[in-house]
Amino acid sequence: MQRINVALGDRSYDIIICNECIKDTGNHLSEIGLRGKVGIVTNPVVNRYFGRRIRESLKGAGLKPFTITIPNGERYKTLKTVTNIYDKLVSLKFERGSSLIALGGGVIGDITGFAAATYLRGIPYIQVPTTLLAQVDSSVGGKTAVDHRKGKNLIGAFYQPQRVLIDIDTLHTLPRREFIAGMAEVVKYGVIADEVFFNYLEENLNDILSQKTDSLLHIIKRSCEIKAHIVEKDERDVSGRRAILNFGHTFGHAIETITGYKKFKHGEAVAIGMVMAARLAVQLNLCSHHAYKRIKDLLNRIGLPTELPKLNFSETMKIMQHDKKVSEEKIKFILPKRIGEVISFSDLVHADLKRVIEDM
Numbered sequence: 001m002q003r004i005n006v007a008l009g010d011r012s013y014d015i016i017i018c019n020e021c022i023k024d025t026g027n028h029l030s031e032i033g034l035r036g037k038v039g040i041v042t043n044p045v046v047n048r049y050f051g052r053r054i055r056e057s058l059k060g061a062g063l064k065p066f067t068i069t070i071p072n073g074e075r076y077k078t079l080k081t082v083t084n085i086y087d088k089l090v091s092l093k094f095e096r097g098s099s100l101i102a103l104g105g106g107v108i109g110d111i112t113g114f115a116a117a118t119y120l121r122g123i124p125y126i127q128v129p130t131t132l133l134a135q136v137d138s139s140v141g142g143k144t145a146v147d148h149r150k151g152k153n154l155i156g157a158f159y160q161p162q163r164v165l166i167d168i169d170t171l172h173t174l175p176r177r178e179f180i181a182g183m184a185e186v187v188k189y190g191v192i193a194d195e196v197f198f199n200y201l202e203e204n205l206n207d208i209l210s211q212k213t214d215s216l217l218h219i220i221k222r223s224c225e226i227k228a229h230i231v232e233k234d235e236r237d238v239s240g241r242r243a244i245l246n247f248g249h250t251f252g253h254a255i256e257t258i259t260g261y262k263k264f265k266h267g268e269a270v271a272i273g274m275v276m277a278a279r280l281a282v283q284l285n286l287c288s289h290h291a292y293k294r295i296k297d298l299l300n301r302i303g304l305p306t307e308l309p310k311l312n313f314s315e316t317m318k319i320m321q322h323d324k325k326v327s328e329e330k331i332k333f334i335l336p337k338r339i340g341e342v343i344s345f346s347d348l349v350h351a352d353l354k355r356v357i358e359d360m
């Protein structure tokens, strides 16, 4: 079992990374002082795999579990779903001391976190992420949100969980494509913060892709450490430090939007976005061609897409300009200087962007 502390003053919490430990959820809640009613927010798929184990564990620790099932999929990440959760909590008479568990991928985590942030002005919640993306990214850092019809994650709150319990065993039932998509975020951490970790990914890829326990524990732990460290420095995304987590995401969001969120999983679009950002960095003489090639080759070996679908330049620009990461009319790009270090770059001329999009 690995333990990482996210140091945020009175909002600090531990991330636990372990194998076959979902059965200990009840003890984790007791350890952080939670008792009484616990709402397990999940979807039918995840509930079928892990719901019973969690409920039994909670009962064993003297807690009172209630399962709140919401439909599966990003299209249900809405205020309407959150309202249904409130209705359930009100009818079950959940109080300030009651808590929620987000059991599922990033969609469940974001919705549950937002419901916890707002019900009775905030009740405690823990994250039990079951996709690789949620384990290395969305469950850590306290960004909670739902989508608006005009855009993703437009309504939300910063609200930290009280614990993140990552059971790597849950990944065995995850569809292969979801696992591979989550790997894009793992590669991202190597590029933005840690060359040694990037080397590890290159050298141990077969073990990682065959989900060997030690390699899974290592990549999830290192990813969480890097994310925790960045969040500690810029919890609310104000100083610009947290923005480095957006490496690959500015192009990635544009690709997802243009392809109607259908063709690519989020991680797949981010993989293409990271290759585009690296290519742009080479073009601007910020980064070596060798580093660009290592990023692209690793993503290819993982099985992630690295080639751009046909994009219209002016449409892409329009979307990126509407992206919430635009400050004072300028699009901010996170670009690699080398493997392990990125910079924020906003002095780009259209011609540079046009060339990257056309070249790819």
Ligand SMILES: NC(=O)c1ccc[n+]([C@@H]2O[C@H](COP(=O)([O-])OP(=O)(O)OC[C@H]3O[C@@H](n4cnc5c(N)ncnc54)[C@H](O)[C@@H]3O)[C@@H](O)[C@H]2O)c1
Pocket (backbone or CB within 6 Å): 043, 045, 046, 049, 072, 073, 074, 077, 104, 105, 106, 107, 108, 110, 130, 131, 132, 133, 134, 137, 138, 139, 140, 141, 142, 143, 144, 145, 152, 153, 170, 171, 172, 173, 174, 175, 178, 266
């Ligand atoms: N809050 C943040 O900081 C943050 C960061 C990144 C992404 N996100 C959000 O995360 C969401 C995407 O998350 P995701 O990629 O985990 O998608 P997801 O939550 O939709 O899960 C993907 C699929 O896997 C299924 N699933 C989950 N765990 C499973 C398991 N162990 N076995 C079998 N099937 C399982 C789900 O039911 C779903 O069908 C997006 O809404 C995105 O906006 C949030």
